[in-house]
Amino acid sequence: MPEPTPAVTAAVLVIGDEILSGRTKDKNIGSIAERLTAIGIDLREVRVVPDVTEEIVASVNALRARYTYLFTTGGIGPTHDDITADSIAAAFGVGIGIDERARAMLLERHRPEDLNAARLRMARIPDGADLIPNPVSKAPGFSIGNVFVMAGVPQIMNAMLDAILPGLSQGVPVLSETIEAGKLPEGAFAGGLATIAAAHGSVSIGSYPSMTQEGFANRIVVRGREAEAVAAARAEIEALLAGLLR
Amino acid sequence: MPEPTPAVTAAVLVIGDEILSGRTKDKNIGSIAERLTAIGIDLREVRVVPDVTEEIVASVNALRARYTYLFTTGGIGPTHDDITADSIAAAFGVGIGIDERARAMLLERHRPEDLNAARLRMARIPDGADLIPNPVSKAPGFSIGNVFVMAGVPQIMNAMLDAILPGLSQGVPVLSETIEAGKLPEGAFAGGLATIAAAHGSVSIGSYPSMTQEGFANRIVVRGREAEAVAAARAEIEALLAGLLR
Incomplete structure (x- = not known):
């Protein structure tokens, strides 16, 4: 394939046992591919990995080093199997804790007395990250370096992409x-x-x-x-x- | 995730620019995931790569070393962008040429005078590979080592899986x-x-x-x-x- 210069490139990392078991059929890869292509960003690689910290860390570090942007989907909810934020912090070697901006976003949806430990997990954001707003259910995604961390539910993922795409370097559309x-x-x-x-x-x-x-x-x-x-x-x-x- | 022992593991490699551009929406990942899960084989990783030889070779060699089985889809047709068979041969460091068994299969569908150079590309099989029958359009897939090379058209891919799965080591179903x-x-x-x-x-x-x-x-x-x-x-x-x- 001919190489445009300068190319703006991207990879997608889908995180989730449920895709690998076949129980849930991924719809995000196709949507992200279409939307990136439309603005001239070349999607070059996709990986799907299980909910296993070391797998997520290894893939994040391989892909963020290689492409202009990396987009991840899945694993940012309140349950014990949602380990994406911690894995991203580990990949970047930074700390992680409750982010007050994220807590404020959660309070737009939940009463203070309902913001239990599990829900507060959704406010755990790696140090130095920027938040990605979630107009659907408030719990934000985040970006750190060239990595954009999004929800797995397609409606929320697409709403997060709406917020992300205008800020990216765009390529010459194909x-x-x-x-x-x-x-x-x-x-x-x-x-x-x-x-x-x-x-x-x-x-x-x-x-x-x-x-x-x-x-x-x-x-x-x-x-x-x-x-x-x-x-x-x-x-x-x-x-x-x-x-x-x- | 708890580790069953001994686990039978697998990866899928989807080969094709058309998936990465978003033009074609992949349906094979979900089907393969479901069918492997049903027979106790753990799908652990999926990658999607473009029609670029070095990318295919690198992914094939990384994934076949790590998992019990690797399944690839796409890139085994007659056109110039179908480079999977040559890439697999390169990954294994073996030769590739017209396989007489594969030519015989193509002759079930095509008259000898119609078996032009392009169609004969579909009989190019890496040395030492076994063929995977294709009841739909005859052009076979093949297996070499622990790698199973299948078509990208979902109906053909599923027919090839029908032939492959009974011969695999099956795990304890989940x-x-x-x-x-x-x-x-x-x-x-x-x-x-x-x-x-x-x-x-x-x-x-x-x-x-x-x-x-x-x-x-x-x-x-x-x-x-x-x-x-x-x-x-x-x-x-x-x-x-x-x-x-x-």
């Missing part, structure tokens, strides 16, 4: 053109497509089969940051397919 | 009990739940909020391999919730 190849089999156009791909170094060309009730359907996607190059590749692909259908 | 906490907030039961979790080392207890049209709903899941321990933890959790509702 233009994406889809060419429907329909029932034309991949094996028929693959040779020509490889030639076109080789001739257009600044675009990436992918072929994506899917199964429909009528059998396979193929789609070709041209992606790139230079409009002329994308348009030129698209025109050549359309000519290739037209020639095969003739 | 028993999973779900207790509906309904609208009872996590913050109300989190303290008691932590005490119960600490007293039952052989089970893992998770609390999973979701948003419904009526607001938050919470579910508590108890997982473990010992029926008595799971039942005991469940009973204590039910008593905890009943006490809070009283």
